Amino acid sequence: MGLIVQKYGGTSVGSPERIKNVARRVARWRQEGHQIVVVVSAMSGETNRLIALAKEIQAQPDPRELDVMVSTGEQVTIALVAMALIDLGLKCRSYTGGQVRILTDSAFTKARISNIDDLNLRRDLRDGYVVVVAGFQGVDEAGNITTLGRGGSDTTGVALAATLAADECQIYTDVDGVYTTDPRIVPEARRLKTVTFEEMLEMASLGSKVLQIRSVEFAGKYKVKLRVLSSFEEAGEGTLITFEEDEKMEQATISGIAFNRDEAKITILGVPDRPGIAYQILGPVGDANIDVDMIVQNVGHDGLTDFSFTVHRNDYSRVLEILTPIALHIKAREVQGGNRIAKVSVVGVGMRSHAGIASTAFRTLAEEGINIQMISTSEIKISIVIDEKYMELAVRVLHKVFGLDQPS
Numbered sequence: 001m002g003l004i005v006q007k008y009g010g011t012s013v014g015s016p017e018r019i020k021n022v023a024r025r026v027a028r029w030r031q032e033g034h035q036i037v038v039v040v041s042a043m044s045g046e047t048n049r050l051i052a053l054a055k056e057i058q059a060q061p062d063p064r065e066l067d068v069m070v071s072t073g074e075q076v077t078i079a080l081v082a083m084a085l086i087d088l089g090l091k092c093r094s095y096t097g098g099q100v101r102i103l104t105d106s107a108f109t110k111a112r113i114s115n116i117d118d119l120n121l122r123r124d125l126r127d128g129y130v131v132v133v134a135g136f137q138g139v140d141e142a143g144n145i146t147t148l149g150r151g152g153s154d155t156t157g158v159a160l161a162a163t164l165a166a167d168e169c170q171i172y173t174d175v176d177g178v179y180t181t182d183p184r185i186v187p188e189a190r191r192l193k194t195v196t197f198e199e200m201l202e203m204a205s206l207g208s209k210v211l212q213i214r215s216v217e218f219a220g221k222y223k224v225k226l227r228v229l230s231s232f233e234e235a236g237e238g239t240l241i242t243f244e245e246d247e248k249m250e251q252a253t254i255s256g257i258a259f260n261r262d263e264a265k266i267t268i269l270g271v272p273d274r275p276g277i278a279y280q281i282l283g284p285v286g287d288a289n290i291d292v293d294m295i296v297q298n299v300g301h302d303g304l305t306d307f308s309f310t311v312h313r314n315d316y317s318r319v320l321e322i323l324t325p326i327a328l329h330i331k332a333r334e335v336q337g338g339n340r341i342a343k344v345s346v347v348g349v350g351m352r353s354h355a356g357i358a359s360t361a362f363r364t365l366a367e368e369g370i371n372i373q374m375i376s377t378s379e380i381k382i383s384i385v386i387d388e389k390y391m392e393l394a395v396r397v398l399h400k401v402f403g404l405d406q407p408s
């Protein structure tokens with residue numbers, strides 16, 4: 001008997017039939033004597049529909065009002081799931097983020113959780129209720145509704161599991177675990193039985209949407225036992241995120257290939273090569289609350305250098321707006337941009353002890369005639385930026401060359 005947090009994603013609650021299916025699963029866990037907290041997303045497609053609707057009124061929707069609106073998607077689902085559970089004869093209560101008091105900062109559309117008031121939830125669990133909580137949303141100090149960024153229900157799930165010291169946080173989705181790469185792009189991808197927390201962190205941050213990165217960060221910080229499972233299968237152990245590299249297991253050198261086509265590249269050509277220049281360029285970008293990902297500065301020639309970096313595609317036009325006057329001010333030659341790029345990354349803790357991974361990756365891409373525009377590496381990952389049109393090809397050939405399609 002334990003306390004389990006189960007999070008169900010959009011597809012898993014995408015129709016009345018699927019919601020009833022979720023309720024039946026929850027009922028089985030209850031019958032086994034577990035206390036259950038259910039976290040749900042909006043029904044599939046609903047968040048996109050709401051965002052598109054907002055954009056019909058205001059091209060760049062006001063962030064506060066956008067959060068008021070998109071948070072309704074999850075509010076609908078909690079009520080439907082609660083009804084389905086009550087219909088099965090279970091005691092159940094639904095809560096919005098604000099009703100729980102999932103406290104966040106005020107960064108609308110990308111808020112961070114700062115505190116969770118677990119009083120009501122604990123009381124309900126003690127009294128035998130299943131508690132159903134809306135994912136993706138919270139409330140700031142002033143009482144404004146906030147949302148946690150796309151995919152944020154994962155983070156609600158893990159944060160609740162951490163607060164309640166749950167025995168396990170189960171992320172139910174439309175695949176039966178974490179794969180060596182997105183199985184929708186590479187059908188030969190294989191499910192990983194375990195993946196280390198560090199690898200999962202890299203994969204999530206490099207574009208594997210199966211878990212929102214902040215949920216993995218939370219799991220790491222509070223040592224939450226986290227598992228990804230299919231909501232469509234009756235049984236199955238899914239993928240467990242582990243904290244220790246299991247020495248007994250034959251660790252593959254590479255665990256997965258992640259990719260991301262949500263980025264854009266900005267290059268400033270002919271920048272005077274002097275101290276403080278990176279700060280002059282990136283300071284104002286950071287001040288605008290825009291995250292910068294890869295940064296490359298070339299070796300200078302004749303006192304000039306080129307400076308490139310990537311940002312989320314949504315921030316692309318804003319960054320060009322910010323940098324055009326700055327480029328003029330620092331007397332750079334030109335600002336160039338491109339948003340038809342993709343980032344492909346090879347991830348694995350085994351890289352630490354194996355040389356030659358990078359050269360194998362570069363050779364493989366060269367053989368396919370794929371030009372590399374930027375490279376960045378860490379101990380356990382190699383990321384490259386390429387033309388977006390080669391992304392799927394790059395993912396497939398890298399997946400194959402590192403033997404990820406072979407049973408381990």
Ligand code: ADP
Binds near residue numbers: 041180208
């Ligand atoms: P949910 O709505 O349940 O939160 P998401 O669409 O956010 O589901 O995440 C699940 C999807 O993540 C899968 O359908 C799959 O296409 C995608 N995905 C990307 N990379 C991976 C990976 N390495 N392993 C499994 N799924 C992945």
Ligand code: ASP
Binds near residue numbers: 010149153154
């Ligand atoms: N409904 C939100 C989204 O589509 C949150 C989530 O599904 O995790 O991004």
Ligand code: MG
Binds near residue numbers: 009151212
């Ligand atoms: Mg998701």
